[in-house]
Amino acid sequence: MRPFIFVNLAMSADGKISTVQRRQVKISGKKDFERVDIIKADSDAIIVGIGTVLADNPSLTVKSSELKSKRIKNGKEENPIRVVIDSKARTPADSDILHKGDGQRIIAVSKKAEQEKIELLNEYADIVVTGEDKVDLSALMEALYEYGVRKIMVEGGGSLIESLFKENLVDEIYTCVGNVIIGGKNAPTPADGEGFLKEEDFPNLKLLDIEKIDEGILIRWKVVRD
Numbered sequence: 001m002r003p004f005i006f007v008n009l010a011m012s013a014d015g016k017i018s019t020v021q022r023r024q025v026k027i028s029g030k031k032d033f034e035r036v037d038i039i040k041a042d043s044d045a046i047i048v049g050i051g052t053v054l055a056d057n058p059s060l061t062v063k064s065s066e067l068k069s070k071r072i073k074n075g076k077e078e079n080p081i082r083v084v085i086d087s088k089a090r091t092p093a094d095s096d097i098l099h100k101g102d103g104q105r106i107i108a109v110s111k112k113a114e115q116e117k118i119e120l121l122n123e124y125a126d127i128v129v130t131g132e133d134k135v136d137l138s139a140l141m142e143a144l145y146e147y148g149v150r151k152i153m154v155e156g157g158g159s160l161i162e163s164l165f166k167e168n169l170v171d172e173i174y175t176c177v178g179n180v181i182i183g184g185k186n187a188p189t190p191a192d193g194e195g196f197l198k199e200e201d202f203p204n205l206k207l208l209d210i211e212k213i214d215e216g217i218l219i220r221w222k223v224v225r226d
C-alpha cells in the first residue's frame with residue numbers, strides 16, 4: 001500500500017521552474033501561494049529532493065496561522081511531515097527545513113549514506129534507509145504509509161518528479177503556469193532526468209480542470225493508468 005501522491009509546481013510561460021543559476025524566483029502570484037498553502041495544510045507529508053533543499057533552502061512550512069490552528073484542532077502537528085529525498089545524507093544540518101516550524105521531519109537516504117552524516121541529521125529528523133545507491137522511491141512510499149501518511153504533496157524539483165513518474169508513483173499533477181519568461185536551455189524544467197526515450201513510456205494525463213489564477217493558469221491533470 002502507498003499514499004495518494006500529487007505533484008504541485010510553478011512553471012514559467014516558457015516551461016522553466018527556476019533560473020539557469022537555479023535561483024528561486026517568484027513564478028506564481030499571491031492567490032496561487034494561498035492555494036498552495038491550503039493544499040499543503042491538507043497533506044500528511046510534503047516531499048522535496050535534495051537538489052531543491054540545496055538550491056532554495058525551503059522551510060516547507062504552512063504559512064497561514066489559521067490553517068496551522070485548524071491542523072492542531074484536528075489533532076495534527078502544525079506542519080505536514082517534511083521529507084527530503086537525499087541518498088547521500090547531504091542535507092545541511094542548519095537548513096531551514098530542519099529548524100523552522102514544528103513537526104516531524106524525515107530524511108530518506110540510501111545505503112550509500114555515511115553513518116556519520118546520518119547520525120548528525122538524526123538529531124533533527126527520522127532517517128529512513130531504502131535502496132542501494134539511490135533512494136528506492138516505491139519502498140519509501142510504503143514506509144511512509146506505515147507512518148500513517150495517506151496524502152503526499154511533492155514540491156519538486158524536476159529530477160525527483162521525473163523519477164516518481166518513472167516509478168509510476170504520481171496520481172495527479174497541478175501546474176501553475178505563471179506570466180513570466182525565464183529562458184535558458186539549461187534552466188530546470190518539471191521533469192529533468194534522462195527523459196522518457198520511448199513514446200509508449202510517456203505518462204498519459206487526463207485533464208481534470210483549468211482555472212485562471214492571478215495572471216496565470218492552474219492546470220490539474222490526473223495520471224491515466226492502463
Ligand SMILES: NC(=O)C1=CN([C@@H]2O[C@H](COP(=O)(O)OP(=O)(O)OC[C@H]3O[C@@H](n4cnc5c(N)ncnc54)[C@H](O)[C@@H]3O)[C@@H](O)[C@H]2O)C=CC1
Pocket residue numbers: 008009010011016017018019022023024027048049050051052053055056085086087134135136137155156157158159160161163164188192
Ligand atoms: N517552481 C517550482 O515549483 C519548484 C522549483 N524547484 C527548482 O528545482 C530545482 C531543483 O531541482 P533538481 O536539481 O532537479 O533537484 P531535486 O530537488 O529534484 O533533487 C534531485 C536529487 O535528489 C536525489 N535523489 C535521491 N534519490 C533519488 C531518486 N530515486 N530519484 C531522483 N532523485 C533522487 C539525487 O541526488 C538528485 O540529484 C531548483 O532550481 C529549484 O528552485 C523546486 C521545487 C519547486
Ligand SMILES: Nc1nc(O)c(N)c(N[C@@H]2O[C@H](COP(=O)(O)O)[C@@H](O)[C@H]2O)n1
Pocket residue numbers: 008009010024025026027028029036048052056057058059060061155156
Ligand atoms: N508554488 C510555487 N510558486 C512559485 O512561484 C515558486 N517560486 C515556488 N517555488 C518553490 O516553493 C518552495 C518554497 O518553500 P518555502 O516558502 O520555503 O516554504 C521552494 O521549494 C521553491 O522551489 N513554488
